[in-house]
Every structure is written in C-alpha cells, then in structure tokens.
Amino acid sequence: MFCYQCEQTAKGEGCVKIGVCGKQPDVAALQDLLTHALKGLALYAVEGRKVGVVDGEVNVSTCEAMFSTLTNVNFDPADLMNFLKRVVALRDSLKAKVKAAGGKTDFADDAANFQLESTLEGMVAQGEKVGVKPDPSVNADILSLQHTVLFGLRGVCAYADHAQILGQEDDSVYAFVHEALAAMMKKDLDLNAWVGLTLKCGEVNLRAMDLLDAGNTGTYGHPVPTKVPLGHRKGKAILVSGHDLKDLAELLEQTEGKGIDIYTHGEMLPTHGYPELKKYPHFYGHYGTAWQNQQKEFGQFPGAILMTTNCIQRPQESYTKNIFTSGLVGWPGVPHIADRNFSPVIQKALELPGFQENSNGKEVMVGFGRNTVMSVADKVIDAVKNKAIRHFFLVAGCDGAKPGRNYYTEFVEKVPQDCVVLTLACGKFRFFDKDLGTIGGLPRLMDVGQCNDAYSAIQIAVALSKAFNVGVNDLPLSLVLSWYEQKAVAILLTLLHLGIKNIRLGPSLPAFVTPNVLDVLVKNFNIMPISTPDEDLKAILG
Numbered sequence: 210m211f212c213y214q215c216e217q218t219a220k221g222e223g224c225v226k227i228g229v230c231g232k233q234p235d236v237a238a239l240q241d242l243l244t245h246a247l248k249g250l251a252l253y254a255v256e257g258r259k260v261g262v263v264d265g266e267v268n269v270s271t272c273e274a275m276f277s278t279l280t281n282v283n284f285d286p287a288d289l290m291n292f293l294k295r296v297v298a299l300r301d302s303l304k305a306k307v308k309a310a311g312g313k314t315d316f317a318d319d320a321a322n323f324q325l326e327s328t329l330e331g332m333v334a335q336g337e338k339v340g341v342k343p344d345p346s347v348n349a350d351i352l353s354l355q356h357t358v359l360f361g362l363r364g365v366c367a368y369a370d371h372a373q374i375l376g377q378e379d380d381s382v383y384a385f386v387h388e389a390l391a392a393m394m395k396k397d398l399d400l401n402a403w404v405g406l407t408l409k410c411g412e413v414n415l416r417a418m419d420l421l422d423a424g425n426t427g428t429y430g431h432p433v434p435t436k437v438p439l440g441h442r443k444g445k446a447i448l449v450s451g452h453d454l455k456d457l458a459e460l461l462e463q464t465e466g467k468g469i470d471i472y473t474h475g476e477m478l479p480t481h482g483y484p485e486l487k488k489y490p491h492f493y494g495h496y497g498t499a500w501q502n503q504q505k506e507f508g509q510f511p512g513a514i515l516m517t518t519n520c521i522q523r524p525q526e527s528y529t530k531n532i533f534t535s536g537l538v539g540w541p542g543v544p545h546i547a548d549r550n551f552s553p554v555i556q557k558a559l560e561l562p563g564f565q566e567n568s569n570g571k572e573v574m575v576g577f578g579r580n581t582v583m584s585v586a587d588k589v590i591d592a593v594k595n596k597a598i599r600h601f602f603l604v605a606g607c608d609g610a611k612p613g614r615n616y617y618t619e620f621v622e623k624v625p626q627d628c629v630v631l632t633l634a635c636g637k638f639r640f641f642d643k644d645l646g647t648i649g650g651l652p653r654l655m656d657v658g659q660c661n662d663a664y665s666a667i668q669i670a671v672a673l674s675k676a677f678n679v680g681v682n683d684l685p686l687s688l689v690l691s692w693y694e695q696k697a698v699a700i701l702l703t704l705l706h707l708g709i710k711n712i713r714l715g716p717s718l719p720a721f722v723t724p725n726v727l728d729v730l731v732k733n734f735n736i737m738p739i740s741t742p743d744e745d746l747k748a749i750l751g
Contacts, residue, residue, distance in 0.1 A: 210237035211382070213720040214360045215280040216612045218695045221720055223342075230280050238336030239289040240278040244359070246293060247274055249320030250300040251390035253307050260312040260383060267299050268383040269373055273597045275366035275386070276522040277537050279692065280694040285539030286329055297325045318394050324377040352401035353634035353723040357698065358389050360721065364699025366416040367518070368661055370537075374455055375424030380395060382420070385413040404619055404729070411702030418664035418703070420501070425454055425483070425661075432576040432658065438494035439642065442470060445563035447554060448510050450474035451517030452659060454483070457534050460515065461489045469558050471714045474506070475499040476515075476635050478657040495573070499608040499635035507532070511565075513558040515551070516543075524576030531557060552637030571642050574737025575653035577631070579665040583672055585651065590676055592649045593685065599627040600687040600750060603666055604702075605657075606636040607693030613640060613716035617691055621645075621743040625750070631669070634660035637693040663700045667707065681709055686713045689739065692719075700716050705734055715739035 213223035215230065227233060254267055274292045277283040280342075300321070308314045316322070328334050342355060343349065364632075369382050389406055392398060392539060426432075436591040442735075445468055449457050457480055470493040473480060478495050480486050497506035507514055514532045533554045535546040539747055544553060582589070592598040604621055608614065621630055630645065630653060637656060645653035657666050676679045690699065690712060698719070705714060711734075718727065718738055730736045 210234040210337075211340050212237055213341075214356075214363075214695060215719060216607070216719070217609055218720050223720060224414065232280075232284060235286055235333045236289065236382055238333040238340070239286060239293065240336070240338040242332060242336030243274055243289060243293055243296065244278060244341075245320050245323075245336070246296045246300065246325075247271060248390045248394055249316075249318065249322070250296055251387040252316050252318065252321050252394060253300060253303045253312075254383075254387035254644050255391045256314065257303060257307045257310070257313040258387075259515060260307060260310040262303070262306050262310050262312065264300055264303055264306070267303055268378075268380070269370075270295055270299055270427070271383065271386060271390075272366040272370045272373065273537060275363050276370045277539075279363050279696070282362045283539040284538055285541050287541075288539035290329060293325055316394075321395060338656065344654070348400070349723050350725045351398070351400055351403055353721055353726045354400070354407050355393055356721040357702075357719075357726075358403070358406050358410050359393065360695045361407070361414065361699045361702045362386055362389055364694075364696035365410065365414045367418050367696050368414065368421045371453065371518075371661070372417060372420035372424045374453075375421070375423040375428050377420040377427075378422055379416060382417050385409065396542060400549060407702060408706045409547060410699065411704070411706030413702045414699040415664070415667070415706065417699075417709045420660050422664045426578075426580075429454060429480075429486055430484035431459065431580040432479065432578040433484060434574055434581055435482045435487060435578040436572045437473075437478065437575055438570065438572055439496075440494060440568040441472070441496065441564045442493060442567045443564050445469040445558050445561070446472055446510070446512030448472045448474050448507075448512060449477050449517065450512045451536075451538070452476050452513065452661075453517035453536050454486070456515070456517045456549060458486060458501060460551050460554070461486065461492055463551050464491060464555055464558075465489065465631050467555060467559070469512075469555065469563075470494075472496040472512075474514075475638070476659050478573075478641070479575045479633075479656060479662065482578070483660075485510065511562050513554045513561060515546075515554050531561065532658055533557070537655040542593055555650065573642055573656070574654075575656045575658070577652070577657055578662060578670040579657075579672070580664075582655065582657075582669050586676060588649060588651060589673070592651070593677075597627065597649050598734045599625065599685065601629050601631060601684070602687065602749075603633075603686065603688045603690075604636070604640075605631070605633045605663070605666070605688075606691035607660070607697050608635040608691070609693040609716075611716060614691060616715060616739055616742060617689070620745065623742050623746060624653075625746075626653075628750075629655065631655050631664060631666060633657040633662050634697075642705055660696050660700065663703070667703070681707070682711070689745070690714050705730075705736075708734075710735045712736050713739050713745060
C-alpha cells in the first residue's frame with residue numbers, strides 16, 4: 210500500500226505497511242481501485258453532459274464513493290466491495306446511454322474498461338496496481354497537483370453528500386468532480402492547467418459548503434448562542450459523534466419520551482446551537498473531546514455510541530462493544546444502521562446502566578455562526594475603531610493524535626487580551642473550554658461551528674471587509690490552521706481561490722506537496738508553516 214493523504218502519514222512521507230489511521234493494506238487497495246473506477250465513470254459522465262445525458266444516480270453515487278475513501282470513514286472491505294460493484298455497474302450503464310446519445314465512448318483507458326474481479330482477493334490485487342504511489346515517469350510537480358486535486362475532491366464530495374442528504378444539490382459541483390477525475394486520465398495537461406484545476410477545486414468547494422450551509426440552516430435554523438454543559442446527569446444515555454445533523458435529528462425524534470439523554474462528541478458540539486435540535490429537552494450536553502482521549506472516553510461512556518460520518522479514529526476492539534455506525538461509516542464487526550432506524554441503538558442504551566449520578570462540569574458556548582456575529586457587527590466595528598479589539602485570529606481546523614498540536618492550545622492561551630479568537634472544526638478541542646473572558650460584552654472565544662462552517666467564517670470576513678472598505682487581506686485578521694484530512698485540503702483550496710494570504714498551517718505541511726509547488730504557494734499566497742506560538746504572535750502583532 211501507499212497512502213499519504215492525511216497529516217499523520219508515516220514519517221511525513223507515506224504509509225506503506227499499515228495506515229497510521231489503522232487502515233489495512235486490503236482496504237487501501239480497495240479504495241485505490243474505487244478511485245480508479247470513479248475516474249473511468251467520470252470519463253463517460255463528462256461526455257454524457259456534452260450530449261445531454263446527466264444521470265442523478267451517477268452524481269450522488271460518485272460523491273458517496275469518493276466520501277468513503279476519506280481518512281477514517283470506511284474501513285470495511287465488504288462495504289468497499291459493494292461500492293466497487295455499484296460504480297462499475299453505473300460506469301457500464303452510463304457508457305451505453307452516452308453511446309446511444311451519440312457521445313464518445315471509445316476510451317482505451319483501463320479505468321473505463323476493466324472488468325471487476327468477483328472476490329475480495331481479486332479486487333485487492335487489482336487495486337494494488339492502480340494506487341497513488343509517486344510515479345517517476347510523471348513530472349513530480351504535476352503529480353503533486355493531481356493528488357492535491359484528488360484529495361481536495363474527496364473533501365468536496367463529503368460536503369456535497371451531506372448537502373444532498375438535506376435536499377441541496379447543484380449540478381455544477383457534480384460536473385466539476387467528474388471533470389477533475391477525468392482530467393487525471395489525460396497526459397497532455399501542463400503545470401498551469403493543474404494549477405487552474407487546483408484553484409477551481411477550491412471554488413467548487415465554496416459552492417458545496419454554501420449548499421450544505423443552506424441545508425443545515427434551512428432545515429434546523431441558524432445557530433444561536435447556547436451554553437452547553439460538559440457534565441452529565443443521571444440517566445440512560447447515547448453519545449453521538451461525527452458530523453451528520455440529519456442522523457442526530459432523527460435520533461432525537463426517535464428517543465423522545467424514552468428517558469434517554471443525548472450527548473454530543475467531537476464535531477457534533479456545535480449542533481446544540483441549532484433551534485430545531487436544541488428544542489428537545491433530552492438533548493443535554495457534550496461529552497469528551499475529539500481525538501486526544503477518544504479511546505478512554507468511549508471506553509468509559511456508560512451508554513450506546515452512534516458514529517456518523519468521519520473524523521473519528523478507527524475504534525480498537527477493546528471499546529467497540531457498544532458502538533454503532535451510520536451513513537457511510539463502516540468498520541468490520543461494528544453494527545451499521547443503514548436506514549436511520551435507530552432502534553438497536555436505543556435498545557442498547559436502555560440495556561446499559563447510564564450515568565448513576567449528576568456531574569456538574571463546565572459549560573461552553575456555541576452558536577457564533579455568521580448570523581450571530583453579524584447581528585452584533587456594529588459592536589464589533591466600534592470595538593475595532595475604538596482600539597478595544599486589536600486583532601482577530603481564526604484558529605481552526607482538524608485535530609489529531611500526532612504530537613505538535615499543543616501549539617494551538619498554547620497559541621490561544623497567549624493571544625493578548627485585546628484580541629478575539631474565532632474557531633471552528635474539531636481542532637478547537639485543544640482549547641474549547643478555556644475561559645478567555647469578554648471584550649465589550651463580546652466573548653473573546655467564539656465557536657463558529659463544524660469544519661464546513663468555514664463557509665460562515667468566510668462570510669464574516671467578507672462582511673467585515675465591506676464594512677471597513679478594505680480587502681480581506683487588509684483586515685486585522687490572521688488564519689492559524691491545523692489540518693488532518695481531506696476536507697481540510699478542500700477548505701485550504703477554497704481560501705487560496707479567494708486569494709486569502711498569510712495563512713499559517715500545521716502541525717506539518719502535506720507530504721504530497723513538492724518543494725516546487727510549495728514555492729508557488731509561498732510566492733503567491735505567502736502560506737507558511739507554524740513555528741512557535743511566541744514567534745508567530747510576534748510576527749503577526751509586532
């Protein structure tokens with residue numbers, strides 16, 4: 210196997226025996242083969258659009274299949290085999306439709322024509338031949354940009370899939386996903402063409418996040434400032450981790466009146482701010498962080514656990530006995546809820562002891578999405594003009610288990626009292642419970658939401674730039690980001706598409722970015738690695 214799509218990749222170069230995330234070689238091979246098959250499907254999808262053939266099932270299945278290859282989403286070979294069978298069947302069906310419509314179908318590429326083996330061993334052998342391992346016969350910088358686009362596409366597809374579940378779609382997103390996948394089959398695209406596709410990936414991701422924002426806020430309302438208990442109360446309990454708001458909403462409805470409290474974990478913390486979710490009295494509080502103590506947290510939780518989507522470490526056998534998965538998540542031996550009928554999860558929660566007593570812990574505030582922040586924009590603007598607020602920091606991104614992420618905790622702790630910290634995504638769990646106080650009645654630490662709520666952060670920045678009549682890069686705003694997986698890659702590409710400069714990125718830079726590509730990023734966007742909190746704060750604030 211060879212995989213270097215996440216920040217924790219072995220030695221900063223690539224996982225070659227087993228993934229640091231826990232991905233096994235057979236799963237890596239199946240994901241590589243699935244990506245290969247999707248490239249073949251994309252060739253026909255691109256030609257299909259030229260002759261008026263647009264297949265909705267192909268669109269949705271492409272995003273689902275791409276999403277399943279993200280880090281920490283699906284480790285189940287059986288699930289991946291089913292994805293492969295579906296994608297190859299759709300490829301062949303679409304080929305026939307495009308041919309009937311007069312479109313081009315005589316592709317010689319293996320991805321467009323290979324016959325899928327029928328056994329796990331056969332599919333794994335096929336996948337081992339088509340992975341992403343660097344090819345010395347291909348220009349290293351072009352390959353670097355191809356893989357940047359590929360990994361960015363996986364993030365785009367994750368957001369597009371979440372949006373589609375909530376009824377929000379845009380064919381331009383699907384069209385670009387197919388266009389970019391098909392481009393990876395071409396041999397005549399030069400470096401400039403790949404730079405263009407890389408920035409276009411960021412542009413399309415902005416649209417995908419826009420769709421997801423519309424789905425989330427249109428269905429559950431705009432988040433409002435909400436205090437969330439970090440303790441627990443006596444009674445039966447279910448813990449929900451991941452990202453999927455619809456799964457949480459369905460679970461809240463199905464558990465109403467059953468004497469079970471619902472707790473969030475990781476990226477589900479911001480959901481407490483949504484009016485249509487917070488209205489349930491048994492939606493109680495937040496338990497645990499995201500990465501640092503996950504095995505301990507899950508092992509000690511006295512109720513059932515529902516894992517939705519990704520950004521969760523692969524659970525070890527020692528603490529999987531009460532875990533269920535839903536959506537695209539798949540792990541061998543872990544029960545999967547495919548239809549949002551959470552009866553097995555509810556039954557397990559009723560069988561387990563639950564919390565035996567109340568525990569009053571801290572409270573944290575969530576719900577500082579763009580509507581909330583812009584509703585007090587006049588106070589923010591006055592505070593800046595009156596020098597009460599000197600600077601804004603967006604300290605955001607992914608969490609992870611790799612050493613070096615304490616930088617973000619220390620950075621936030623050392624941010625001066627006249628500065629505000631905006632945060633989003635699971636990286637905030639390094640400091641989310643810090644009491645930074647207020648400035649002029651405004652919290653100094655504002656939780657904008659999940660990783661996809663980078664869209665809200667962008668809208669806040671754009672609105673402030675208009676209010677001050679300056680460009681975004683001229684605002685007293687600095688981005689200090691942490692990355693782990695492919696949604697973070699997509700968000701970074703969105704920021705580059707928007708021309709945002711001076712981003713600090715860590716804990717380490719992507720292994721798939723060559724020195725020459727990095728040089729382009731530095732020259733055009735002044736993107737830079739984090740150093741130390743003291744040095745970075747001094748460089749930013751003087």
